Amino acid sequence: MEENINEIKELIENKKMNKLHEKLECINCADFPALFEELDKEQIIVIYRLLSKERAAEVFAELDSDVQEALINSITDKELQNIIDQLFMDDATDLIEEMPANVVKRILKNINSENRKIINELLKYPDDSAGSIMTVEFVDLKENMTVQEAFDRIKKIGLKKETVYNCYVTDAKRKLLGTVELKDLLVAERDELIKDIMDTNTFKVTTVMNKEEVAKMFDKYNFIALPVVDKEERLVGIITIDDAIDVMQDAVAEDFEIMAAMQPTEDSYFKTSIFTHSKNRIVWLLFLMLSSIVTGSIITQYEEAFATIPLLVAFIPMIMGTGGNCGSQSSTLIIRGLATDEIRIKDFFKVWWKEIRVSLIVGIILAVVNGARIMVQYQNLQLAFVVGITLVITAMIAKSLGCILPILAKKLKLDPAIMAAPLITTIVDTCSVLVFFNVAVLIMHI
């Protein structure tokens, strides 16, 4: 790609438009955003005007919203109209959602009334719904069509559609009756009727279904596209695999951010300003910082203990750290398991019992290794026992909380991802310090 960029820059500078045109034809639409990042505004427009109508729209859909805005502001109404006409309706809707008001006004002015109506409908679907990611371009067939008629219809309308590999059969009221795959049409005789070859056992989703649930269906059943119906079972759109993959990726990115105690954003790392970065991070940091005051005040209550045996303080970081790590291991596994439907709320006791046994095993190993090291370093059997017992109990508490809290969150219809390492660690800190000093007081008779 890098050599391409340099070559293109040279071609623009030397005004070799024919060569440039040829070169651009070989570049995949999805590579233009990276190319445009390296060029200045005038160069981008020169290149953009060399693209064919179809490719111009496809490239446009791939661009970041700030580049889209800059482009719209530099082209004529006629050019804008061309782009919008060629865009898939779901991409056009996304565009309108992301542009500032003055740009939206100009876009709407340049859309024909039919498309404006469709876009208005699409804009009504909530952000997390299947309706918000569907496209209204699909091939619909009637059950009394012959295979030949179906082919004719696909040829006539289908090739501009986002996917032609699945065709949908509807009745007069647009109710979905079944699906026909293009490959089934291929083997059928030309005069067979669609109703005889269609698959009536059709998977479909509703416009109001959660889009992440829809994405999971794509993953599980290996669909290329899924039909979307409204409340009255009428076919209103389809969701294609590429949009489902985007939903999966966004869901993962969101989970990673929430699990690291941040408010999730849709923007990329570099596109997010330092103030937004700070805002997204400070809320959880403040909350967790203030929560850890509890741990601090527990420690002050044992002032006498560590005044007598100051060495105890040296073990606080190790015990807190190990507890936190034990807890975040479990919570990460459970949160992921819940996200992928591998673990369900009803599995609660099964999971807990498993974590209890695992925590016992790792706790004992940690206690033994650490006991050995304390004996070597301090020859203090009492201390070895205090720390060892604390480690086992802490591991058990940490791993229990690591599975209880995410499942509880799910049960309460909260996002289990908030019960990840940062929050678990803060809670486990309190428990482990409490256990540590109590065990110390008990065994060492302080």
Added chain:
Amino acid sequence: MEENINEIKELIENKKMNKLHEKLECINCADFPALFEELDKEQIIVIYRLLSKERAAEVFAELDSDVQEALINSITDKELQNIIDQLFMDDATDLIEEMPANVVKRILKNINSENRKIINELLKYPDDSAGSIMTVEFVDLKENMTVQEAFDRIKKIGLKKETVYNCYVTDAKRKLLGTVELKDLLVAERDELIKDIMDTNTFKVTTVMNKEEVAKMFDKYNFIALPVVDKEERLVGIITIDDAIDVMQDAVAEDFEIMAAMQPTEDSYFKTSIFTHSKNRIVWLLFLMLSSIVTGSIITQYEEAFATIPLLVAFIPMIMGTGGNCGSQSSTLIIRGLATDEIRIKDFFKVWWKEIRVSLIVGIILAVVNGARIMVQYQNLQLAFVVGITLVITAMIAKSLGCILPILAKKLKLDPAIMAAPLITTIVDTCSVLVFFNVAVLIMHI
């Protein structure tokens, strides 16, 4: 699904085979694993024998390896042969990789020699290579075929193939010349030549390419399938979108596990025994526990300080916790950015400069809020300053390490995911305690 399961159980018990057969036809192949989980071994075999040949193989490919093994052990050689013949070659290869030796022997005995050869070839590709996830079933065309001949070929061989929507044009030496999409064939005239309609600007991958890189290409370019060529540029297989999605999911699952200080596993949570769970978790726990001894021994060096002002100890959890959270926020963002190619090694200074500024903002806010709380609770301006300065410096160190270490890991060709919260937290703990006591000694003249 649940009502389906109960209905099916009843039908088996009452031996209503016709009804059962009908019922089974309506169940998607991907739903059989969930169904089988609820049935006993005999019931599974009854159901399995009612499936058509094609569906039997498809269902088989969806099953977990322990159910596959149980099934193989309960069916005749003839039945086994039927399954293997119908399986896609990549699924057959996966099966052989996962079965114990005695089962593999029986499988190999029941494969025809041609397929055995193909499987042997597939087994040679390393686990993380494109070759290991490709299938050898695809539609290949010649450039001098007409569109009609292409259709005939697709009808003859294509419908058993994993995807017929992309056809590949090869020369006599099987070198890849171009791609023809099925929809392009549809609009072409019957007597047009393939070489006139094929797209020669074909994306392809090599057998040795990393499979995660291949999955990223699917995501970026919205492919349904990608051709795979060997060193001599000969077409040897294709990778389909469903396998690419699996690779993406596995990569994410692996990252989550590594980032929570665990050795990644391929098995599901419940399929993994408690000993394997313990083994996967103990290594990092031990390493991090022993690393935290450093923090402990730093604390012992400041015994005098906290003997004079015991309140200092109460702030250790808060400072360590906040430092850890600051660090894991940054490291999570950077690790994800590196994984999705949004952040590159060359962006190092850009990222660092951003994190420094963010850490300054959040550090100051944390310091002010905490300072106010100390003034209210203890009326101790010195302490407020000590903790405040420590928080700002710790936030800066934590966020710096959170971006430096993952990028450094990538530079050293290590997995950046190991530089996640647990390791960063342990390192930041040491730094923050050191900063805290030094600032305290300096300001409070202890």
